[in-house]
Amino acid sequence: MPPLPDQPDLYAALRASGAAPGDLPALLAASPPGVRERLAQVDRGLLRAVLRAGRGEPPVPGAAAVCDWLAQAPVAPLFRPALAAGALRVLRADGSDPAMPAYSDRAFDAWFAATGARHGLGPWGEPRSVYATAQFADAASPERRTVHLGIDVFAPAGTPLFAPLPGVVRHVAYNADPLDYGHTLILEHEAAGGQRFWTLYGHLAGSLPGLAAPGQRVEAGRHIADLGDWHENGGWAPHVHVQIMTDLLDQHGGNFFGVGHASLWDVWQAICPDPDLILRLPPGTFAC
Incomplete structure (x- = not known):
């Protein structure tokens, strides 16, 4: 799993990663300590929604329904x-x-x-x-x-x-x-x-x-x-x-x-x- 780059906007990095929501633990483990520390302060559900959006999927399955x-x-x-x-x-x-x-x-x-x-x-x-x-x-x-x-x-x-x-x-x-x-x-x-x-x-x-x-x-x-x-x-x-x-x-x-x-x-x-x-x-x- 390629690491996330240590950049100011980690949401943009998440979108560009192509990772699936289930890949989040591995993605974080592969990333630099500073990235892990910053993302540890963010709601994991939001991170998963951003990953779905980055893959062109609905951020919340079932929301449209x-x-x-x-x-x-x-x-x-x-x-x-x-x-x-x-x-x-x-x-x-x-x-x-x-x-x-x-x-x-x-x-x-x-x-x-x-x-x-x-x-x-x-x-x-x-x-x-x-x-x-x-x-x-x-x-x-x-x-x-x-x-x-x-x-x-x-x-x-x-x-x-x-x-x-x-x-x-x-x-x-x-x-x-x-x-x-x-x-x-x-x-x-x-x-x-x-x-x-x-x-x-x-x-x-x-x-x-x-x-x-x-x-x-x-x-x-x-x-x-x-x-x-x-x-x-x-x-x-x-x-x-x-x-x-x-x-x-x-x-x-x-x-x-x-x-x-x-x-x-x-x-x-x-x-x-x-x-x-x-x-x-x-x-x-x-x-x-």
């Missing part, structure tokens, strides 16, 4: 009334609206209330400069993870959320780092053919442990969580980060990547497809 199933599955509204029933405002965090305070700026609440919108929306696939910090650095590449993998829905703290799909509670966690998810819920679901996938709801209120417990069966339409306030949701204006995962990779502690690398977008969008598959927003909501 999950998306096809979700596109036609009956879905209950996450909010009541449903998002499509009220005034929506797209809140881009890419720097295109200099008048909008950052989501992490407490001035955001008053600014958003003055817009008159019932709900604000932060787009999936959006590059965000707020993530260009050391917290979002990566040992395998100098590139920061800056591309948003979920859709954010802004509403007042305490707003209830309802399960869009039946499933089982996989994780109830509190991710306490600044600008992390705070209270977090991950549900596990099953598509046609037994294909599993997961939905994540981040920035929730402290009421979460009383509403959901690991292993609990959840039916569509059940009250599952409430939007958290600043002190409990990771330090953000009240909102929920909604995300779909077709693969949990090697993340098993109640957290998951909320942003990905722009250079790996083909991989990340297979792992975390567009959450509008379950939110069902009006067509053209995110049109420029």
